[in-house]
Amino acid sequence: xxxxxxxxxxxxxxxxxxxxxxxxxxxxxxxxxxxxxxxxxxxxxxxxxxxxxxxxxxxxxxxxxxxxxxxxxxxxxxxxxxxxxxxxxxxxxxxxxxxxxxxxxxxxxxxxxxxxxxxxxxxxxxxxxxxxxxxxxxxxxxxxxxxxxxxxxxxxxxxxxxxxxxxxxxxxxxxxxxxxxxxxxxxxxxxxxxxxxxxxxxxxxxxxxxxxxxxxxxxxxxxxxxxxxxxxxxxxxxxxxxxxxxxxxxxxxxxxxxxxxxxxxxxxxxxxxxxxxxxxxxxxxxxxxxxxxxxxxxxxxxxxxxxxxxxxxxxxxxxxxxxxxxxxxxxxxxxxxxxxxxxxxxxxxxxxxxxxxxxxxxxxxxxxx
Numbered sequence: 001x002x003x004x005x006x007x008x009x010x011x012x013x014x015x016x017x018x019x020x021x022x023x024x025x026x027x028x029x030x031x032x033x034x035x036x037x038x039x040x041x042x043x044x045x046x047x048x049x050x051x052x053x054x055x056x057x058x059x060x061x062x063x064x065x066x067x068x069x070x071x072x073x074x075x076x077x078x079x080x081x082x083x084x085x086x087x088x089x090x091x092x093x094x095x096x097x098x099x100x101x102x103x104x105x106x107x108x109x110x111x112x113x114x115x116x117x118x119x120x121x122x123x124x125x126x127x128x129x130x131x132x133x134x135x136x137x138x139x140x141x142x143x144x145x146x147x148x149x150x151x152x153x154x155x156x157x158x159x160x161x162x163x164x165x166x167x168x169x170x171x172x173x174x175x176x177x178x179x180x181x182x183x184x185x186x187x188x189x190x191x192x193x194x195x196x197x198x199x200x201x202x203x204x205x206x207x208x209x210x211x212x213x214x215x216x217x218x219x220x221x222x223x224x225x226x227x228x229x230x231x232x233x234x235x236x237x238x239x240x241x242x243x244x245x246x247x248x249x250x251x252x253x254x255x256x257x258x259x260x261x262x263x264x265x266x267x268x269x270x271x272x273x274x275x276x277x278x279x280x281x282x283x284x285x286x287x288x289x290x291x292x293x294x295x296x297x298x299x300x301x302x303x304x305x306x307x308x309x310x311x312x313x314x315x316x317x318x319x320x321x322x323x324x325x326x327x328x329x330x331x332x333x334x335x336x337x338x339x340x341x342x343x344x345x346x347x348x349x350x351x352x353x354x355x356x357x358x359x360x361x362x363x364x365x366x367x368x369x
Contacts (some may be wrong), residue, residue, distance in 0.1 A: 001339045005072070005157075005191055005236040006332060007032040007245060010058065012043045013324030014239065019065035020302060021329050024347060028336045030070045032104065032127075032157065032193075032236055033062075034245055037077040043321060051081050055090035063097025072127045072157075074104035084114040091118045102127050104157070107134055110143025119149060124188050126154040132163060132177055137184045144185070151185030157236060160194030161244045165214035171221035178226040178233065191234035192219045197243040201256055203271035208288060210266040216338070217265075235339065240267065240327035255320035257281040259307070261289055262331040264338070268294040279317050286311035296334070299349030303329035312355050 008014040010033040018031050035058060038048050042057075049057065062071070073094060075087060082090060095101045095118075103118050104127040119125045126149050128140070135158075144151060158177060164170055174192065181190055196214035203209045215237055223233055238245060240260040257272035270289050272281030286307045289295055298308035303326035309315035318326070337347055 001230060001233070001235065001342050002028045002336070002345070003030045003070075003234070004028060004332065004335045004339055005030045005032050005193075005234055006239045006328075006335070007034060007157075007193055007236050008239055008328070009033075009241075009245065010035050010061075010073075011040070011324075013321045014328055015061060015065045017239075017303070017325045017328035017332065020325075021333060022302075022350065025333055025336050026069060028340070028345075029332060030072065031066065032072040032074065033066075034074045034076075035078050038081050051078075051083075051086045054078055055082065055086050056093060058090055059093030059097055062094050062101065067098050068100075070100040070102065071098065072102045072104040072155075074127075074129060076106050076109070076129070079109070084112075087114060088118065095120065102155070104129050105143075107136065107139055107143065110139070111146040113146070115147055119147060123153050124155045125149055128154060128156045129159060130156055130181075131159045131161065132174075135177065135180060140184060151187050154187060155189045155191060155234070156181060156187050157191045157193045160192065160215075163194060163218075165194075165196035165218050171218045172225055174218055174222035175226035178222060178228045182226075182228045182232070187232070189232055189234045190228060191236050192222070193236040195238040195241070195243045197238070197241070197260075197267055199242050199244060199246075201258065201269065201271065203258060203269040205271060206273050208268065208270050208292070210263075210268050210294070212266055213262070235335070237335070240324075240331040255323075257285060259285055259289055259323060260327045260331075261294055262334045263294040263296070264334075266294065268292065278319070282317035282323070283311060283313065286317065296330075297349070297352075299352045301330050301333040302350060303327070303333075305350065305353055309353050312353075314353065314355060 008031050035054065038054065041047055042049050079087060091103060100122060102124055103115060105115055106129050126147065158181060160174065178190055194215050197211055202211055219235055223230055240262055257278060259270050261268045270285045272285045290308050290311045296304060298305040306315060306326055310317045340347060
C-alpha cells in the first residue's frame with residue numbers, strides 16, 4: 001500500500017511540509033505536485049510568476065525541498081502559458097535536480113509529442129491523470145502508443161473528485177472502476193485520488209466540527225471488493241485541504257483562523273473567531289486542539305509539537321502559510337502511519353517539548369520573602 005502519493009498544490013506550505021517531515025517518513029511518500037496557475041500570488045516573490053519564473057523556480061524549489069525521492073509533477077494549469085518550449089525547459093531544470101521526477105499528463109495531452117522527449121527511462125516513466133468520468137479505453141491506449149510507453153511503466157491517478165462518497169454503494173462503484181481500468185492494460189499502479197472534505201470550511205466561527213474521512217474508508221472498502229491485487233493499488237488524497245483541487249480566479253481572500261487536523265477516522269476542524277488578533281485566536285485554536293480526543297500527541301510529528309508549543313505560549317502561533325504547512329505535515333505523517341499498519345511497518349514518535357518552569361520557581365522565591 002505504501003508509498004502514499006498526496007496531491008499537493010506546489011505552494012509554499014505544501015512543499016515545506018514535505019521537506020520538513022522526517023526522512024523515515026519521506027521515503028514512503030511520493031508527492032503529486034500540481035503547479036499553480038500564474039494568476040496565483042507567489043509568497044516568495046510577492047506576486048504572480050512569469051512563464052520563465054515558473055520554469056526556473058519550479059525546478060529550483062524541487063531541488064531544494066524534494067531532491068531525493070520520486071515525485072510527480074502535473075503542469076496542466078500552466079501549460080497554456082508555458083507552451084511546449086517552456087514546458088520542456090521546466091522539466092529539464094526540474095529533472096536535473098531530481099532525476100526521479102515523473103511527468104503527470106492529462107488524457108487530452110497524452111498524444112502531444114512534446115512528452116516524448118520528457119519521459120525518462122526510470123520507471124514509472126509516466127503518470128496519467130484521469131478523472132473517473134473520463135475513463136476511455138481507446139484514448140488511453142492511443143496515448144501510450146503515441147508516447148511509445150508501456151502500460152507496465154505508467155501509473156494512473158484515477159481522480160474521484162465529485163464522487164458521492166456519502167452514498168452506501170460508492171465503494172462498489174470505485175471497485176468497479178479499478179477493475180475496468182485494470183482490464184484495459186496492465187498498469188504499473190492504479191492510484192485512487194480524491195477527498196470527501198467539503199469545499200467550504202464546515203466549521204462555524206469559533207466552533208469545532210469532525211468531518212468523516214469518507215475518501216479513506218471508501219478506498220479501503222473498494223480495495224477489498226475489487227479484483228486488482230492490493231500491491232498494484234495506491235492511495236492519494238489532497239492532504240489537509242478542500243475536497244477538490246482548484247485555484248481562485250482572483251487572489252485569495254482573508255485567511256480563516258483554523259486548523260484541519262487528521263485523526264484516524266475524521267478531519268477535526270477547529271476554527272477561531274474572525275475578529276481579534278491572529279495570535280490570540282490561534283493560541284485558542286491550538287489549545288482546543290491539544291485538549292481534544294483527536295490530538296495524537298506532540299511526539300506524533302514535528303507539526304504536532306509546534307502546535308502544542310503554540311498552544312502553551314512557548315512558540316509563535318505562526319502565519320497562514322505555516323498553519324497550512326503544519327496541517328499538511330501532520331496529515332502526511334498520519335496517512336503514512338495508517339498505510340504502514342497495513343504493511344506491518346511502525347514508526348517511532350519524535351521529540352517532545354516541555355513548558356519552562358523558571359517563572360514558577362521565581363514566584364516561589366518571591367513568596368518566601
